[in-house]
Amino acid sequence: MSTARHRGLITASIMLATVMQALDTTIANVALPHMQGALSATLDQVGWVLTSYIIAAAIMTPPTGFLAARFGRKRVFMVAVSGFTLASMLCGAATSLDEMVVFRLLQGVFGAGLVPLSQAVLLDTYPRERHASAMAMWGMGVMVGPILGPTLGGYLTEVYNWRWVFYINMPFGMLALLGILTFVPETSADRGRPFDWFGFTLLSLAIGSLQLMLDRGQSQDWFTSSEIVIESVLSALFLYMFVVHMLTDRRPFLEPGLFRDRNYSLGLVFIFVVGIILLATLALLPPFLQNLMGYPVVTTGFVLAPRGVGTMTAMLLVGRLAGKVDPRGMILAGLSLTAFSLWEMSLFTLQVDSWTLVRTGVTQGLGLGFIFVPLSTITFSTLKPQWRTEGTAMFSLMRNLGSSIGISVMVTLLARNTQVNHALLGSHLTPFNSALQAAGHAWDPGTAAGALALNNEVTRQAATIAYLSDFRMMMWVTLLAIPLIGLLRSPRHSAGNDDVKTMAGEA
Numbered sequence: 001m002s003t004a005r006h007r008g009l010i011t012a013s014i015m016l017a018t019v020m021q022a023l024d025t026t027i028a029n030v031a032l033p034h035m036q037g038a039l040s041a042t043l044d045q046v047g048w049v050l051t052s053y054i055i056a057a058a059i060m061t062p063p064t065g066f067l068a069a070r071f072g073r074k075r076v077f078m079v080a081v082s083g084f085t086l087a088s089m090l091c092g093a094a095t096s097l098d099e100m101v102v103f104r105l106l107q108g109v110f111g112a113g114l115v116p117l118s119q120a121v122l123l124d125t126y127p128r129e130r131h132a133s134a135m136a137m138w139g140m141g142v143m144v145g146p147i148l149g150p151t152l153g154g155y156l157t158e159v160y161n162w163r164w165v166f167y168i169n170m171p172f173g174m175l176a177l178l179g180i181l182t183f184v185p186e187t188s189a190d191r192g193r194p195f196d197w198f199g200f201t202l203l204s205l206a207i208g209s210l211q212l213m214l215d216r217g218q219s220q221d222w223f224t225s226s227e228i229v230i231e232s233v234l235s236a237l238f239l240y241m242f243v244v245h246m247l248t249d250r251r252p253f254l255e256p257g258l259f260r261d262r263n264y265s266l267g268l269v270f271i272f273v274v275g276i277i278l279l280a281t282l283a284l285l286p287p288f289l290q291n292l293m294g295y296p297v298v299t300t301g302f303v304l305a306p307r308g309v310g311t312m313t314a315m316l317l318v319g320r321l322a323g324k325v326d327p328r329g330m331i332l333a334g335l336s337l338t339a340f341s342l343w344e345m346s347l348f349t350l351q352v353d354s355w356t357l358v359r360t361g362v363t364q365g366l367g368l369g370f371i372f373v374p375l376s377t378i379t380f381s382t383l384k385p386q387w388r389t390e391g392t393a394m395f396s397l398m399r400n401l402g403s404s405i406g407i408s409v410m411v412t413l414l415a416r417n418t419q420v421n422h423a424l425l426g427s428h429l430t431p432f433n434s435a436l437q438a439a440g441h442a443w444d445p446g447t448a449a450g451a452l453a454l455n456n457e458v459t460r461q462a463a464t465i466a467y468l469s470d471f472r473m474m475m476w477v478t479l480l481a482i483p484l485i486g487l488l489r490s491p492r493h494s495a496g497n498d499d500v501k502t503m504a505g506e507a
Helices: 007-023 027-037 047-062 064-071 074-092 097-111 114-125 128-159 170-183 197-216 226-248 254-262 262-292 298-302 308-321 325-344 354-381 386-425 434-443 446-487 499-505
Strands: none
Touching: 007 074, 007 114, 007 128, 007 170, 007 226, 027 047, 047 097, 047 197, 047 386, 064 074, 064 114, 064 386, 074 114, 074 128, 074 170, 114 128, 114 308, 114 386, 128 262, 128 298, 128 354, 197 226, 197 386, 254 262, 254 386, 262 298, 262 325, 262 354, 262 386, 262 446, 298 308, 298 354, 308 325, 308 354, 325 354, 325 446, 354 386, 386 446
16 A cells, blocks of 8 residues: 555655644744834734734634545645745745735645644554554654744844744745655545535634634733723624534534544643643743843743753653553653643742753653643544544644633733732832841932832842742643543543444555
8 A cells, every 4th residue: 555655755744744834833933023123013013923823823723624525635735835835935025014914814824724634644644553653753743843943933033034934934845745745645525515604604703703812912901901802702602603503503614523522522621731831831931031031032942942852752752652551641641740840940030040941841841742642642542534634623723722822821920910929029128128228229219220220120020920820820730630631531442343443444
C-alpha cells in the first residue's frame, strides 16, 4: 500500500505545515512594537494584528471537517497551505495597518484547518496501535511551535527585520505543499453533502463575539463597557441557538454523536485546560522577565526556549512508552509535573536566577508533553473514523478557546491584583516604617525624586505579587483537572467491534 511506503514522507510534509501554523500563534507577538512604528499605529490599533488572526482562525476551524468531506482532504489541505503561505508573504510586504489586518485575516482563514487536517491525516496514515507514536510526532509541532515562536520571532526581529517573522513561512509552505501534493492520498469527496449555513453562521457569531469580548475586555474595563456587555450577551445567545439547532436539525453543522463519546468529550475539557496553561504562561513570562527583571528580548527568548526541549523530550519518551503504560497514568504524571512547576513559579522573586527559570520551564515542558500525546491518543481512541476530521477540528478549537480565555483571565487578574497590591503596600509606607527609614534619601517621600523612586518600587513589587498569584491560579486549574482522569476509559478495553473491524481494514 502506497500510504504505508510513504508514511515517513507524509509525516514530514504535514509536520512542516503544522509547525508553520503553530509558530505563527506566538511568533508575531514580540515584533508588535516594531510593527507599530513601521505601520504608524497606536498600541491599541496594532493589537488588531493579533486579534484579526485569532478571530478568523477560530471561526474557520469548525468547517474544516465539512470542507474535507465535501471536496477531499488533500485538496483542502493544499489550498490551506498555499493560501497561508501567500498570506504570510503579503503580511511581510504590508505597508499600512489596514493591509496588515486584512492579510492577517486571510492568514487565519487559511491557517485554521492546518492543525486539525494534519492530525486527521496522521490518524488515518498510521494503524491504531501506532497512533500514540504518530501523535507524539504531531504534538511536537503543535506544542513546541508556540513555545519557540517568541525565541525565533525575537531573533529575526533583532537581527533582520520584523517582516521576516512572516517571510520565514515561505520555505516551510513550499516544501509542505510539494510533499502533500506528492505523497498524501486523497479521500473520497461527498459532493452532495449539504452545508448547514444557518448552524455555521450561529457558531461563527458566537465564537467571533466571544473572541472579541476576550480580546478587548481588559482595555474596555470589561462589563463597565456597553460594548463588552453586548458582545457577551450575543455570544451566549448565539451559542444557545446553535446548540438547540444542532440537537434538532436533521443534518446539523456538527454531528451530535461526537459529544456522546465519553473519551472525546472529556478530551475536549482536558485540551481546554492545556490551552490555558500553555499560552497563558507564555503570555505572562516575557513581560515578567523584560519589564520586572530587565531581560532583553533575545535573552528572554533563550530563557524560554528550554521549555520546548522539555516538551520534545516528553513526547519522545511517550512514543516509546506507548502500548506499555496506561495513557491515563501518563496524563496524571503530566498534570502533576505541570502543577509542580507552576507551584515553583508562584514562589519566584525578582532575584530568581536564570537556572531556576530554565529548570521550571523544562519541568513544565515535560508535564505538557506527557499530557498532550496520551490525551490526543485516548480522545480519538473510541471515536468513529468518519468523524475524525470534524473531531480534530473541534479539538483544535477548544485548545484555542482555552488559550484565549486563559490569557484574557490571567491578564485581567494581573492588572486588578497589581492595583490591589499597590494599595496594600502603599498603606504601610508611613514615616514610622523602619524599612523605609533604613533606605535613607533614595526613597525619601519628602522629595520628588524619592517619592517617584518609592512609587516605582511599590509598583514593581505589586506587579510581582500579581504575577505569582496568576501562576498559583493556573496551578489550581491544573490540579482540579486531575479527578477527571478517572472518567476516561482505557483504549485497550473500550474498543468495540467497529474498532476491531476498522483496524482489520487498515491492516
